[in-house]
Amino acid sequence: MRRPRSLPLRALVVALVALLSSACGNAPAPPPTPGPTRAASAAPDWWNGAVVYEVFVRSFRDSDGDGAGDLAGLLEKLDYLNDGDPATDSDLGVDAIWLMPIYPSPSTHGYDVTSYDAVNPTYGTLADLDRLVAACHARGIKVVLDWIPNHTSDAHPWFVDATSSPAAAHRDWYVWRSPNPGWTQPFGSGPAWFPGGGAWYYAAFWEHMPDLNWRNPAVAAEQSAAAIRWLGHGVDGFRLDAVRYLVENGPGPGQEDQPETRAALKAFADAVRAVRPDALLVGEAWADTATIAPYLGTPTAALPGGDALPLLFDFPLADAIVNGVSAGDARPIATALDAVARAYPAGTGDAPFLTNHDQVRVATRLSADPARLGLAAAILLTLQGTPFLYYGEELGLLNGDCADDACKRTPMSWDATATGGFTSGTPWWPLAPRGPTTSVAAQTGDPGSLLSRYRRLIRVRKASEALRRGGTERLAAASPGLLALVRALPGERVLVVHNLGIDTVRERLAVTAGAATPLLADPGAAIAPSPEGAEVTLPARATAIWRLE
Structure with missing residues (x-):
């Protein structure tokens, strides 16, 4: 939900360091050591390993010509996403769709x-x-x-009632102070408190989105x-927005990542799982x-994927994937994967993902x-998770x-x-170039298009x-542009190699391997497996995926 930070300068820094090292005659950096192995997720649920497609309904497909996408338009295009027939290859093959907010809203x-x-x-x-x-x-x-x-609209009936009187039924559903505490946003310099209802209400994101009071059991x-009522309509889970900010204990760092926030999320997750044990909660x-x-909680016998989210x-x-692909350097990705394995x-x-609705698009x-786009797709769709x-x-x-959020969410x-x-009318927002x-x-x-590559990668993923x-074992690589992973379960090992370099x-x-069967190999990719190790050849910005025997 929050606006993105400035794009990291990692790509520029990596390039400058490489240039300076070459100019000064420095010896190349030693090969990185192998990364820590990350065990396979123990969660048996449908979402473990699934591919999810994020949809902004307003921008996906307009069925009635009013210029705004709608649920009927999305329904028209479902066969593009997955036609339900595993034998066909003309659909994308995704396992789930995440719908950005579909609720009534003034924005x-x-x-x-x-x-x-x-x-x-x-x-x-x-009904739609x-x-x-x-x-x-x-x-x-x-x-x-x-x-x-975290918040509602200031036009929500709860907040309208809350501002009507200090004794209103929903007054304590929001966070109030008097006088103004003067806090700034936890992620910016703007104000976090606004006047209304005879006092000051807390709104971390925007004055028209007052924060709910999660200390109130009601x-x-x-x-x-409310979430359980949606489960009654057959939905399969929820993407939870801005989870770091539910409960605040003071200014600055006290507005994020509080123990009460994690406890509230666990209680919400427990309530959802009590009705739908396999519901996705991300x-x-x-x-x-x-x-x-810490938001994952603790793995238990009943909840091996974590007892919270x-x-x-x-x-x-x-960020590591996009910046690494841009710079031709696999080391940021290796570092990020190792951090997850340890933490x-x-x-x-x-x-994992590449970009979302709050970020400048990966293209x-x-x-x-x-x-580069084909390589980024291959990295994403060969990762664990x-x-x-x-x-x-x-x-x-x-x-x-433009720099507005709408320019990250333009029509399909x-x-x-x-x-x-x-649309058959005028789009609600201009299409991107x-x-x-x-x-x-x-x-x-x-067959050479990016769409065809995504379709093929998803099918390769589903077939293995x-x-x-x-799980994931990251292998050491002497080349800074090489990312090599072994993805394994009992009975199957797959070697994934990406060359980010030029x-x-x-x-x-x-x-080690006695033989290697290609699941996907870009032109020029080759492998010579042996008990002493596999010798791979990979052209610039290419990917190869081999099943090892």
Whole structure:
């Protein structure tokens, strides 16, 4: 939910260090040692290893020509996502969709909710949602809803009542002080307290999104009850927004990552699991690895994936992938993977991704370079955990021509027409700049397209239990551009090698095998397996995936 920080300068720093080292005649850095092995997640649930596709309904497909996407439009395009037939290869093959907020809201983004129990009329009706869920389930697609537990809209009936009187029934559903405590936002310099209702109310993100008071048991109870009501409509889980900020104990660091916040999230998760034990719960904790890890909770016999939130988006790894691919350096990715292996409890999961709705799109960050985009896709879809794709990433969709959040959420490009096949009317927001091949129609049927690569990678992942659910052993590599992983489960070992560099790499890796069967190998990739180790050859920005015998 929060606005992104400035893009990291890692790529520039890496390039400058390499240039200076070369100019000064420095000896090359010693090969990195192997990384810590990360065991496979012990969670048996459907989401372990699944591929999830993030959809902004407003920008996906408009069925009625009003310029805004809707649930009926999404229903029209389900076969693009997964047609339900494993024998076909014309669909993307995703296992689940995450719908950004579909609730009534005065804003286009939807994160200021005015009702947790209804559908935004722009998107359709509750009956439309029910039809969508049924159609998804018929195709084997799970449905995950965005959940916004930290705040509501200031137009929510609860807050309208809360501001009416200090004695109002919902007064204590929000956080009040008098006089103004004067705190600034936990992630910025803007104010966190605003006047209203005869006092000052707390709103960490925006004055029109007042924070709920999670110290009030009635708030916690209603949040759980509302989520359970959606489970009654057949939804399969929730993406929890801004989970670091539910409870605040003071200014500055006291506004984030409090023990009471983690306890509240665990109680919410327990309530959801009591009704739907296999529900997906994935949290947005935009932070470093050490801060993210405690939100997983503790693995138990009943909950081997962690007794709190079983998945958290891996923001450090996402930045490492995009920056590493940009710079041609695998070491940031290796460092991020090793940090997760050390910090996350054994048996827990991970939620890798490239970019999301709050970030500059990966195609823009990688200058729309087809080789780099294909490489980033391959890295993501060969990682351990539950990878998330942002709609349009599979096409190389660029950011729009502004810095606003809307330019990260522009309409989907289905064809080469002026409106991209998104609508028969005027799009609610201009389409992002597009080349002649930036559309589903142009890339479908082209085996060399980015869309075809995503489709193939997802099918390769589904065909290998080790890729879907296996653990990870990171191998040492002398080349700074080489990322080598062994993904393994009992009965299957898969070697995954990515060359992020601009030169062909030939290197012997410390992995033994009598034979190697290619699951995916870019042109020029080769392997000579032996009991002494596997010698691999990989061209620039190429990937190879071999099943080892």
